[in-house]
Amino acid sequence: MLQLKSLLNCIDNSGAAIVECVMIVGQKRLASIGDRIVVVVQKQRGALAEGMSASTSANKVKRGDIRHAVVVRTRQKVTRRDGSCVRFDDNACVLISKAGDPIGSRINGIVGQELRKKKWSKILSMAPMQA
Amino acid sequence: MNATPLSRRPLGCLKTSLRHVRQQKVLFSRSMATAVAAKAQQKPSPDALPDHNFFRLTDQKTKKLRSAFAVYTPPTALRGPPTPTSKNSKPDKVVPNAPIHGRVSGLVVVPSDPMPLLHAAQIKKMDPTGARTALFAKTRNAARVGDVLMVTHRRGGEPFAGVCLSIRRAGIDTAILLRNHLSKIGVEMWYKIYNRNVAGIEIIKRRARRARRARLTYMRQPKHDMGSVADLVHAWKKTRKVLTTRGAAKAGAKAAAAKAAAAAAKGKK
Structure with a gap:
């Protein structure tokens, strides 16, 4: 249940740590697992202090960048077809390019199985686990 | 005419x-x-x-x-709001073309409350052995809130284990909430116990003392969180020698049935 201004964890190694949702792609009001959103990078990974912007060794994105992303975990319950539900403890996403390819090369953390239904097979294959 | x-x-x-x-x-x-x-x-x-x-x-x-x-209206529309007799748990009666409380009706069965009958019929269909009902019945040996349970899926995939936070008892819709940590992220799953996709539910570890709450939602707080139950599952598997048996792994679909049977045996124990 992600909307404008929602903050998400970014769980790939693109360099973003926390991103903010600014738009949901498609005719949607609320984003769930597998939905594509537009985000602004709010916090960089490895940025120790406020003014340190030189620590962009491996970071492919930096603070203030506008990127597309795919939601992979939500705190809101997601019901499956057989009646079972899944709920995670945080909201998380993976940054992608406009073409749909992941920006990072690795994902650390579990992702929801709904990605399979939404045809995000690249992200699924990168993820260590799925639930 | x-x-x-x-x-x-x-x-x-x-x-x-x-x-x-x-x-x-x-x-x-x-x-x-x-x-x-x-x-x-x-x-x-x-x-x-x-x-x-x-x-x-x-x-x-x-x-x-x-x-x-x-112009006749259907009997359901005729009946309108529930009559006082329907509230009492009186046996169902067949009314052969006689007026019910002054209303003309055809041959209709007026059950006092049809839902329990429907639930019972569906449960009997989905759980013919009664193992799942027994596993979550309100008995001493049944699984309770606070126990660590493992749910095996018929569709393959990793079995999901976790501490049972609550049991939602609602007839055929009875479901359990399991919580675990997977890759340091808390994951909660609701499972319908009468679901055909749920091949088996096993008790990994019982809670030492009976939980004094019906729903252990406080276990989501970091202070009370159990963390991952992977080590418990591992220990349980060692005791069961599941890892050493080779035949069970090869059996494939039969293994799931065996697990269901094991769960049934555990429930009846």
Whole structure:
């Protein structure tokens, strides 16, 4: 249940740590697992202090960048077809390019199985686990 | 009702049309009119059908009932709000074409509360052995809130283990909430216990003492969080020697059935 201004964890190694949702792609009001959103990078990974912007060794994105992303975990319950539900403890996403390819090369953390239904097979294959 | 004979009545020829009418008069007085008139006399109670639902056509000269028809509503609509008898747990009764509280009805079964019967029927269908019902019954040996449970899926994939935070008892919709940590992220899953995709539910570890809450939602807080139950599952698997048996891994679909049976045995124990 992600909307404008929602903050998400970014769980790939693109360099973003926390991103903010600014738009949901498609005719949607609320984003769930597998939905594509537009985000602004709010916090960089490895940025120790406020003014340190030189620590962009491996970071492919930096603070203030506008990127597309795919939601992979939500705190809101997601019901499956057989009646079972899944709920995670945080909201998380993976940054992608406009073409749909992941920006990072690795994902650390579990992702929801709904990605399979939404045809995000690249992200699924990168993820260590799925639930 | 008599639309077709009316339409076929020859208009130009007076003699034939009169004969036609005479024949029809006999017919009507015998069958339709009398039958409906009898029914109309039956409904003097105030709760009966509203009068506007009953349409009668009287003959102009003889002032007799020439024809009539009634618009019936279905019995469910007729019954309207639940009658006081339905609230009591009285046995179901079959009402053969008699007025229920002054209302005309056909042969209908009026169950006191149909939902428990429906749930029982569905549970019997989905759980013929009764193992799943026994596993979550309110008995001493059943699984309870606070136990660590493992759910095996028939569709393959990793079995999901976690501490049971709550049991939602709702007939066929009975479900359990399991919580675990996977790659340091808390994951909660609701599973319907009568789901066919759920091949088996096993008790990994029982809680030492009975939980004093029905829903352990406080276990989501970092202070009370159990963390990952992977080590518990591992220890349980070692005791069960699941990892050492090779035949079970090869059996494939049969393994799932065996697990269900194991769960059943555990539930009955």
